[in-house]
Amino acid sequence: MKPDISSFEDIHFIITKFYDKLLIDKKMAPFFEEIVQHNHLEKHIQVIANFWNDILFDTLLYRENVMQKHLTKSAMMAFQKEHFSIWTSYFLTTIDTYFFGLNATTMKNRALSIATVMQLKMNCY
Numbered sequence: 001m002k003p004d005i006s007s008f009e010d011i012h013f014i015i016t017k018f019y020d021k022l023l024i025d026k027k028m029a030p031f032f033e034e035i036v037q038h039n040h041l042e043k044h045i046q047v048i049a050n051f052w053n054d055i056l057f058d059t060l061l062y063r064e065n066v067m068q069k070h071l072t073k074s075a076m077m078a079f080q081k082e083h084f085s086i087w088t089s090y091f092l093t094t095i096d097t098y099f100f101g102l103n104a105t106t107m108k109n110r111a112l113s114i115a116t117v118m119q120l121k122m123n124c125y
Contacts (some may be wrong), residue, residue: 012049019044
């Protein structure tokens with residue numbers, strides 16, 4: 001049986017595996033070209049892991065505005081509904097591949113909720 005997500009290390013693992021998928025997807029990779037070119041991928045993964053750690057374990061590691069980050073990026077490279085579909089598919093599949101339980105379900109549900117809000121705010125829905 002698969003374990004539930006129980007630590008920051010589990011979250012970091014999920015985000016790393018998730019980005020492995022995003023970075024080889026021709027439709028998603030362009031959003032991360034600058035991060036990869038500047039060798040900031042590990043820092044980016046750390047920030048995203050902090051965000052999810054706050055959500056799952058009520059910590060206060062993430063200090064940025066996630067919505068504003070995506071609005072700024074979208075102004076340079078417009079997000080479309082298809083991008084959100086790909087993102088959620090990879091995210092949910094990554095979690096399901098390695099974990100099962102309450103925290104895994106919470107992470108997936110929150111991801112879907114966040115994706116919906118972002119699509120609404122970016123007029124992609």
